Amino acid sequence: MAIFIFGDSTADVGTNNYLKTCTAKANHRYNGIDFPFSKPTGRFSNGKNAADQIARLLGNYKVSPPPFLSLLEHKTTFKRSLLRGANFASAGSGVFSATGQKAFVRFQI
Structure with a gap:
C-alpha cells in the first residue's frame, strides 16, 4: 500500500529542505x-x-x-521508491497566493 501525503507544516517531513527559494525550514535546533x-x-x-x-x-x-524531492536524488530507485509513497507536504503552503509570502523569522532560544 502506498501513502501519499499533502499538506502544510503539520505534515512536512523535510520537503522544504530541498526548496532553494523557501525560507520556512525546520532543519535546525x-x-x-x-x-x-x-x-x-x-x-x-x-x-x-x-x-x-x-x-x-x-x-x-x-x-x-x-x-518527494528527496526521491529525485536517487534516479535509479526513484520509481520503486515512489510506488511505496511520498510526502508532498510543505510548510508555508496554502490555497491563497498570498500564503507564505512573508519572510519566515526563526526565533532563537
Missing part, C-alpha cells in the same frame, strides 16, 4: 530534539508529526514516507 538521535529532520515539531503517526497506524511505515 530544536526541531527534532525528541526524534531518534535528536536529529532535526525538517519536521516542524520536536519529534514525529501527525503524518508519521497516521503512516504508523496504517502499518506501512514506521514514519511518514520521505519527501
